[in-house]
Amino acid sequence: MAIKRSKASNSFDLFNHIFLLLVAILCILPIIYVVGASLASDQELLAAKIFLIPKKASLEAYRYVFTTNVVPRSMLVSIFITVIGTSINLILTVLTAYPLSKKYVKGGKTILMLIVFTMVFSGGMIPTYLVVTSLKLTNTFWSLWLPTAISAFNLILIKSFFQQIPQELEEAAELDGCSQWGILFKVVIPLSLPSLATIALFYAVGHWNSYFPAILYINDPNKWPIQVWLRQIVLLSSGGFSNSSATSEITAIPPQSMQYAVIVIATIPVLVLYPFLQKYFAKGALIGGVKG
Amino acid sequence: MMSKKIKKYISVTVFSITILSLLAGCSSSKKTDGSLATGVPTTTKISAMSILMSAQPPRIEGNTILNKIKETTNVDLDVSFVPSGSYKEKFNVTLASNSLPMATVVDAGMLRTTSVLSAISAGVFWEVGPLLDSYPNLKKFYSDQLVLDNCKIDGKLYGLPRPRVLGRSGLIIRQDWLDNLGLKVPTTIEEVYNVAKAFTLNDPDKDGKANTVGIEYADISVGSAGWNGIDTLTVAAGGFNQWGLEDGKIVPSFATKEYVSTLGWLKKMYKEKIMNQDFALVTGTKRADAFDQGKVGMAFATLDDAGSNTNETESGARPNLMSAVPTAKITIAPALSGPSGQKVPATPGHNGMVMFSKTAVKTEADLKKILSFYDKMATTEMIDLFTYGVEGVNYKVENGVKKSIADSKLADDSYALTMLILRPAQVETAEDKDITKQVNAAFTSNKKFLVVNPIEALNSETKNQVGGQLDKIVMDARIKYVMGQIDDAEYNKLVENWRTQGGDKVIDELTASYNESIKK
Numbered sequence: 001m002a003i004k005r006s007k008a009s010n011s012f013d014l015f016n017h018i019f020l021l022l023v024a025i026l027c028i029l030p031i032i033y034v035v036g037a038s039l040a041s042d043q044e045l046l047a048a049k050i051f052l053i054p055k056k057a058s059l060e061a062y063r064y065v066f067t068t069n070v071v072p073r074s075m076l077v078s079i080f081i082t083v084i085g086t087s088i089n090l091i092l093t094v095l096t097a098y099p100l101s102k103k104y105v106k107g108g109k110t111i112l113m114l115i116v117f118t119m120v121f122s123g124g125m126i127p128t129y130l131v132v133t134s135l136k137l138t139n140t141f142w143s144l145w146l147p148t149a150i151s152a153f154n155l156i157l158i159k160s161f162f163q164q165i166p167q168e169l170e171e172a173a174e175l176d177g178c179s180q181w182g183i184l185f186k187v188v189i190p191l192s193l194p195s196l197a198t199i200a201l202f203y204a205v206g207h208w209n210s211y212f213p214a215i216l217y218i219n220d221p222n223k224w225p226i227q228v229w230l231r232q233i234v235l236l237s238s239g240g241f242s243n244s245s246a247t248s249e250i251t252a253i254p255p256q257s258m259q260y261a262v263i264v265i266a267t268i269p270v271l272v273l274y275p276f277l278q279k280y281f282a283k284g285a286l287i288g289g290v291k292g
Numbered sequence: 293m294m295s296k297k298i299k300k301y302i303s304v305t306v307f308s309i310t311i312l313s314l315l316a317g318c319s320s321s322k323k324t325d326g327s328l329a330t331g332v333p334t335t336t337k338i339s340a341m342s343i344l345m346s347a348q349p350p351r352i353e354g355n356t357i358l359n360k361i362k363e364t365t366n367v368d369l370d371v372s373f374v375p376s377g378s379y380k381e382k383f384n385v386t387l388a389s390n391s392l393p394m395a396t397v398v399d400a401g402m403l404r405t406t407s408v409l410s411a412i413s414a415g416v417f418w419e420v421g422p423l424l425d426s427y428p429n430l431k432k433f434y435s436d437q438l439v440l441d442n443c444k445i446d447g448k449l450y451g452l453p454r455p456r457v458l459g460r461s462g463l464i465i466r467q468d469w470l471d472n473l474g475l476k477v478p479t480t481i482e483e484v485y486n487v488a489k490a491f492t493l494n495d496p497d498k499d500g501k502a503n504t505v506g507i508e509y510a511d512i513s514v515g516s517a518g519w520n521g522i523d524t525l526t527v528a529a530g531g532f533n534q535w536g537l538e539d540g541k542i543v544p545s546f547a548t549k550e551y552v553s554t555l556g557w558l559k560k561m562y563k564e565k566i567m568n569q570d571f572a573l574v575t576g577t578k579r580a581d582a583f584d585q586g587k588v589g590m591a592f593a594t595l596d597d598a599g600s601n602t603n604e605t606e607s608g609a610r611p612n613l614m615s616a617v618p619t620a621k622i623t624i625a626p627a628l629s630g631p632s633g634q635k636v637p638a639t640p641g642h643n644g645m646v647m648f649s650k651t652a653v654k655t656e657a658d659l660k661k662i663l664s665f666y667d668k669m670a671t672t673e674m675i676d677l678f679t680y681g682v683e684g685v686n687y688k689v690e691n692g693v694k695k696s697i698a699d700s701k702l703a704d705d706s707y708a709l710t711m712l713i714l715r716p717a718q719v720e721t722a723e724d725k726d727i728t729k730q731v732n733a734a735f736t737s738n739k740k741f742l743v744v745n746p747i748e749a750l751n752s753e754t755k756n757q758v759g760g761q762l763d764k765i766v767m768d769a770r771i772k773y774v775m776g777q778i779d780d781a782e783y784n785k786l787v788e789n790w791r792t793q794g795g796d797k798v799i800d801e802l803t804a805s806y807n808e809s810i811k812k
Contacts, residue, residue, distance in 0.1 A: 070348045126388045133391060215382055219372035221349030228375060233347045235377035 038260035061257035078225040082207040085145045089203040092149050101162035119152045143217035154199040161195040197277045226266050234259045335368045339393035342712040344373040350708030356682050357705045365668045392649035397711050399644035412450055418648045418659050421449030427667040439641040442748040451645030455717040459636045459738025461524050462595040467621035469496035469589050477625050481525050491589030492566040506566035508588040510579040521592025523637040525554040527743040528628035533637035535747045542802040546766050547787050558774045572771045584612035595734050598622045599727035608725030627741045638742040669713050678706050679719050693722050752801035758794045765790045
């Protein structure tokens, strides 16, 4: 029997669709603009007042980007930082969340309270800088991985998820002779894959996008991640850096189209990562362990 | 037999100790020793922090310039570069955590900010002024006393100023348009108006279309006024360069009749559409872009915006313009003249200083070592090192003239260091392109026509606090006046507004500061 829908319901649906379509267009317009600008020649960018899609496509910007090996090398640095950093994040977060998810752990509540405290209060930029430099972590990648190794928010997320896993499963595993580590790796983690994938994505994107800690702690320009160079290129080619009184000595301003090309290049790895993680979102949801 | 529990505790402890020692081992030990090495020819190490202005990292290994410096001066420069976009933040954090290296670049935009000023009063930086006399090369290097004076804070010099050209602002013009219309380069503001009119109405690019704009004007805030042309025109009319001294009092330029007469000319040009109608929104970069598109006849800018040696064009002229309009020719106007002859507004003459922190440079003896390094770098030999490079690698001598070797990577090796090493404001070589020669000649002749801004080294608390808002009042008044939205009476009312909102206080404080400075 066909479900009759009222006129009001239909018009609401229509309105909804149009509204969502507009929002989607608004979201995708900047992306089209950036990709389009990266494929345009510099002249067209300078001349056009409104610009979306280039009239004459040119790979000039991309060619310019690869004339020096700054972008490829910093991209490798970024990938390295993100992969190792996210692994450290995941390991530490899971190892901290699991015990805290058990009610019988002594002092668990206190530790959790302290961790939540850090969500509200933090030392600030200067004290953090002092701590990192006194630990002699400057100019190493550890200064990027350790200070924010565990995000309190993600920790609480995972902890809550662990608490939702039925006790019976763990007890069943223990009865079968599984050690504590075994329970963690063979039972709990496979069941938590969707939430783990989520926080892995949060952490990974955080690492990929960060530029300020790199500027603060890393002195060797060859170790800077791509975001540092991207920011530098964008600021240089748009003239935003000049201070009021002095120099306008700009020997090699990157052409405008180059900033867009670097933006596209810097975004591609993350865009590629998403579909792969989507597999884990689905996988975790399908594994149901408890019947009845 | 140990209980399971104790075994567990031990294994956990051993595990954590292993991790911690791995961490300690992995950290690179870059021990920058604070004290300078003394004794028989051992290398002195100087740590520095400098601004990176380019989009690629400088070469450190195999850098011919750095090696030559080490060879000649026995100094090992350990520079940590920070991208220009984030230099301010990094500087503030390093300053606040007392980890400044021996030499730090502090550019003009940061020099008079509260963080640096309070650091100076807290004694973070060495006072260099009185020591300069014992360094003959540095004394010769700073031939313009004005440059030193403009860097003083409370009458004292806390670092080595980085000199820049004083007579730098001017008018760049399309010479080919002048030729097409049979016009001469303008020398007075009235001639600027006439040429702009001809450029707009008489089809100077001979394409049959009325698509040209006489002059492209960008209204940037009062702070960077030197580059938008207002001060260039005002001083030519006999007025002040942003601020002036009248009857022992510091007076702002925008309240004077010369300034208002300049605004009158701009108003006329705007009304007759011989100036771009969107000037209130145009920034310096947009103005440069508009000029490059080839439809603009003139623009007020820094003279070296016309072109330089680093451009790949034959004459050195702006490359974007040349590729848009291959027949274009750029020229620069001489200093404009008015009732008191030719005048040019003087820039501050510096882009900040290199400052030396007391945390890293512990004793005056150490400071003297660094100063003698800079003294050595101020000799003609070392200045030429940065201009020409190393003989045989970057240049060869033909008939007594230095000729550069193509693709020798001189810029790659030297450019990044030019922020830290003192460079003379103007450098001339035999291989200068036409535009460079013209610009350099203008820089030199402009030295005779400078109108100085007297408040460069003066301090006013109110100005630091509400200066930005006060500047906005001036900018709004100016824009409205030029667009014809307000008349003289209303403009004066807005000037009064500026006075009551703190302007009068600023005048008083600046005058007091000025009186202090002439006492010394």
